[in-house]
Amino acid sequence: MSDLFYLQDSRSNVGSRAMFWREGGGYTSNLDEAEQFKRESAVKQYECRETDLPWPVDYVRARAEVGVDCQYLTRSEAEAYRNEDGRVYVAYAREWDGNDLVWRGGKGPTANLEDAIHPGAADAAGYLAQGFELWPCGYIVERSRPVVLAALLDHKQALRSVGLKLPKPKRPRSHRHSDRLNCDGCGRFLSDRQRFEDCPNCGARNAP
Structure with a gap:
């Protein structure tokens, strides 16, 4: 069994066919034109963008049709x-x-x-x-050319077949208070919406 992977653009299919990164750029449903990545490279790309799903080449080829x-x-x-x-x-x-x-x-x-x-x-x-x-x-x-039905692909099953566990994608930290301001009257935090109304605490007007 090879340790090579396709990268699927999981955001959309063409008809029922899965789309993969094409060698040289772009996307393709033709498995003969799809780029094959080593395990480390495939995982790194997934970490950058979680919609790029790595699939073992052997797993996909076994489910291909024409x-x-x-x-x-x-x-x-x-x-x-x-x-x-x-x-x-x-x-x-x-x-x-x-x-x-x-x-x-x-x-x-x-x-x-x-x-x-x-x-x-x-x-x-x-x-x-x-x-x-x-x-x-x-x-x-x-x-x-060989293609594969997206509905036939089970990602968990595919990764188990090669002993690969993907890391959880890094998500940006939440900036929950980045849109908040301080009331000119009492100093309490106001949301962006509240700044256009009288302060609910002291009644001061904060609208620009």
């Missing part, structure tokens, strides 16, 4: 693709999980390419007539 980002597909390229065996993936038109295509699966709609049906040329026309989009299998496989 997604296809529609941003990297073009119809002209697909039509020009040499589709040797005539098999196609069947996608729902105008349906996405984040940016990922949603496929006709054996048990219903799925964004996991591994669960998608891929009929031969003889059956493809029937799906086209039903309003589905057809994509050559080879073309799609070349543009697929």
